[in-house]
Amino acid sequence: MEILERIKEEAINNNIPIMKDDGLAFLLSFLKEHEEIRDILEIGTAIGYSAINFALVRWDMKIDTIEIDPSLVEVAENNIVKLVLEDRIQCFNMDAMQYITNKEYDFVFIDAAKSQYRKYLEHFYNNSHIGTYFIFDNLYFHGIVDNPELSHNRSTLQMTRKIKKFREELINDQRFSTELYKDIGDGIAISKRII
Numbered sequence: 502m503e504i505l506e507r508i509k510e511e512a513i514n515n516n517i518p519i520m521k522d523d524g525l526a527f528l529l530s531f532l533k534e535h536e537e538i539r540d541i542l543e544i545g546t547a548i549g550y551s552a553i554n555f556a557l558v559r560w561d562m563k564i565d566t567i568e569i570d571p572s573l574v575e576v577a578e579n580n581i582v583k584l585v586l587e588d589r590i591q592c593f594n595m596d597a598m599q600y601i602t603n604k605e606y607d608f609v610f611i612d613a614a615k616s617q618y619r620k621y622l623e624h625f626y627n628n629s630h631i632g633t634y635f636i637f638d639n640l641y642f643h644g645i646v647d648n649p650e651l652s653h654n655r656s657t658l659q660m661t662r663k664i665k666k667f668r669e670e671l672i673n674d675q676r677f678s679t680e681l682y683k684d685i686g687d688g689i690a691i692s693k694r695i696i
Contacts, residue, residue: 504580504583504584505550505553505554505584508548508549508550508553508580509550511548511576512547512548512550517547517548517573518547519547519548519550519551520550520551520612520638520686521686521687523685523686524638524685524686524687524689525551525554525686527682527685527686527689528551528555528610528636528689529554529555529558531634531691532555532558532559532562532608533558533559535608535634536559537607537632538562538607538608538634539561539562539563539607540562540563540565540604540605540606540607540608541555541562541563541564541565541606541607541608541609541610542564542565542566542567542604542606542608542609542610542625542628543555543564543565543566543567543609543610543612544566544567544597544609544610544611544612544613544621544625545566545567545568545597545611545612545613546566546567546568546573546574546577546592547568547573547577548573548576548577548580549566549576549577549578549580549581549590549592550580551610551612552564552566552577552581552590553580553581553584553586553590555610556584556586556589556590557584557586562589563589563590563591564589564590564591565591565593565602565604565606566590566591566592566593567592567593567595567597567600567613568592568593568594569594569595569596569597569613570594571594574592574594577592578592597613597617597621597624598617598620598621598624602628603628604628605628605629605630605633606625606628606629606633607630607632607633607634608633608634608636609625609628609629609633609634609635609636610636610638611635611636611637611638612637612638612639615639615642615660615663615664616659616660616663616664618637618664618667619667619670622635622671626676626694629694630694631694631695631696632693632694633693633694634691634692634693634694635677635690635691635692635693635694636689636690636691636692637671637689637690637692638686638687638688638689639664639686639687639688640664640667640668640681640687640688640689640690641683641687641688642657642660642661642664642687642688643687645657645658645661646661646664646665646668646688647665649661649662668681668690671690671692674692675696676694676695676696677692677693677694677695678692678693678695679691679692679693680692
């Protein structure tokens with residue numbers, strides 16, 4: 502689809518982070534296989550690229566997506582209108598920790614501040630049900646999480662230590678059954694709520 506290609510190009514040209522192609526393809530395939538997924542929450546809209554891709558999987562999916570940067574929200578909303586998806590994708594311009602709803606989601610995609618993953622998981626746990634999937638991107642962060650010698654940037658190393666700690670906690674969290682996909686995208690975890 503030409504519009505999607507233009508959105509992707511715009512993100513790349515403006516250094517706006519979007520999912521790697523193989524990571525996105527993996528999640529789209531996952532959504533196609535799990536027809537019970539209807540309501541999606543996304544933390545980190547950017548310019549709407551992944552939310553739009555999710556919505557195009559099936560006509561009955563609704564996506565709520567949260568983005569803190571107002572200029573990105575404006576671009577995302579324009580992109581959503583171009584594809585006539587405004588009745589199914591709703592953008593919220595706020596810090597995700599301030600988003601309060603009674604809604605339950607079937608799929609929670611977290612691709613925002615990596616050091617906040619634990620907070621986001623706990624904050625949105627009450628908006629899930631048994632069977633909800635929590636998806637986390639960038640859990641290997643260019644290989645630096647497992648090989649810190651790949652970076653000499655102090656803030657990157659601090660962040661990757663937090664990612665590693667979160668990854669270990671997630672694997673051991675009895676509330677979830679977690680699968681790690683190290684070689685897809687930049688490392689994806691899919692955690693299914695089981696209790």
